[in-house]
Amino acid sequence: MEEIQKTRELLLEKLESLEEKRSILRAPELRALYGKIKDQPEDQRSAYGQAINQLKQDLENIVSDIGLKTIDNRHPIDVTAPFDVNAALPELLPTENGTIHPITAEIEKITDIFYRMGFEVSESREIDDEYHMFTSLNFPEGHPARDDYDTFMTEEGFVAPAHTSTMQNRIIKARKEKLEDGESIAVLAVDRVFRNEDLDARHEHTFHQAEGIYVGKNITVGNLVATLKTFLTTYFGKEVQTKITPFYFPFTEPSFEFSLSCPFCEDGEDCRVCSSERWIELLGCGMIHPNVLKEAGVDPEKYTGFAWGCGIERLVMMRYNIEDIRHFNSGKLAFLRQFK
Numbered sequence: 001m002e003e004i005q006k007t008r009e010l011l012l013e014k015l016e017s018l019e020e021k022r023s024i025l026r027a028p029e030l031r032a033l034y035g036k037i038k039d040q041p042e043d044q045r046s047a048y049g050q051a052i053n054q055l056k057q058d059l060e061n062i063v064s065d066i067g068l069k070t071i072d073n074r075h076p077i078d079v080t081a082p083f084d085v086n087a088a089l090p091e092l093l094p095t096e097n098g099t100i101h102p103i104t105a106e107i108e109k110i111t112d113i114f115y116r117m118g119f120e121v122s123e124s125r126e127i128d129d130e131y132h133m134f135t136s137l138n139f140p141e142g143h144p145a146r147d148d149y150d151t152f153m154t155e156e157g158f159v160a161p162a163h164t165s166t167m168q169n170r171i172i173k174a175r176k177e178k179l180e181d182g183e184s185i186a187v188l189a190v191d192r193v194f195r196n197e198d199l200d201a202r203h204e205h206t207f208h209q210a211e212g213i214y215v216g217k218n219i220t221v222g223n224l225v226a227t228l229k230t231f232l233t234t235y236f237g238k239e240v241q242t243k244i245t246p247f248y249f250p251f252t253e254p255s256f257e258f259s260l261s262c263p264f265c266e267d268g269e270d271c272r273v274c275s276s277e278r279w280i281e282l283l284g285c286g287m288i289h290p291n292v293l294k295e296a297g298v299d300p301e302k303y304t305g306f307a308w309g310c311g312i313e314r315l316v317m318m319r320y321n322i323e324d325i326r327h328f329n330s331g332k333l334a335f336l337r338q339f340k
């Protein structure tokens with residue numbers, strides 16, 4: 001408990017100097033506290049966990065208070081701006097006229113679960129190059145697997161990423177010294193991805209992915225399955241069964257398709273979510289290919305790891321039983337208002 005108090009003081013001090021105040025909610029010191037819950041004596045664990053949640057809540061309150069104050073104190077500074085600077089500042093709209101987009105809200109929930117599991121949360125890029133899209137991921141030049149990704153490219157040769165795996169090389173490379181100091185790499189990268197798709201109820205040209213990467217010593221497929229299962233059980237709020245079936249991706253070996261037991265199936269009833277197949281294919285995953293580790297400067301003889309890429313819309317559709325992916329970007333208020 002003393003430790004939590006110390007961390008509280010430390011974080012409040014840190015907050016003073018932070019430009020981006022919200023980043024305090026993802027401070028490694030706070031994450032470290034969550035990791036210590038399991039080391040507490042059993043009878044103190046729940047009180048310890050509650051004290052950390054309280055600290056996080058307090059920080060959230062402080063951060064949103066600062067945000068409001070900053071908005072209140074805005075002054076027009078450009079005197080040449082084509083509006084009357086003497087006019088009163090526009091008032092903020094009352095909150096009932098707007099809500100956070102359901103995808104943004106779900107991303108917060110998803111990243112929060114992984115954060116509590118010890119993952120750092122980072123962003124991807126919405127424009128990238130061929131090296132990160134293909135070469136660093138073990139797609140040799142001219143390999144037909146490159147054609148499986150029907151991506152958008154600019155005339156200058158940049159790529160609109162078709163998956164968040166474009167971040168694997170950067171994430172591993174940036175943390176390889178830490179890895180050598182005995183610290184595992186555990187990162188979740190979330191962002192938009194783009195595909196040249198024929199649009200229908202299950203396909204959009206623009207959607208979101210969450211890329212998970214874990215590299216350390218003696219990491220196995222068992223760790224991969226346990227991590228995803230823990231996440232899904234927490235996200236859906238009920239125990240789910242999972243299974244993996246062999247698949248092919250150039251950047252993982254072995255590669256799998258990961259399915260979960262349909263959370264909507266009732267015993268023996270017809271189910272329209274899974275067409276009564278009882279399993280839903282959710283995401284692609286596997287053990288990071290030795291060539292991908294090598295390309296990022298990590299010795300695959302010493303370290304192993306796993307990675308997955310999960311479509312966020314798909315997960316959210318499953319959670320709320322949404323039948324058409326196109327609703328998310330449709331701007332239909334009737335759809336959005338259901339998520340208030």
Ligand SMILES: [Zn+2]
Pocket residue numbers: 262263264265266271272273274275276277278
């Ligand atoms: Zn079902």
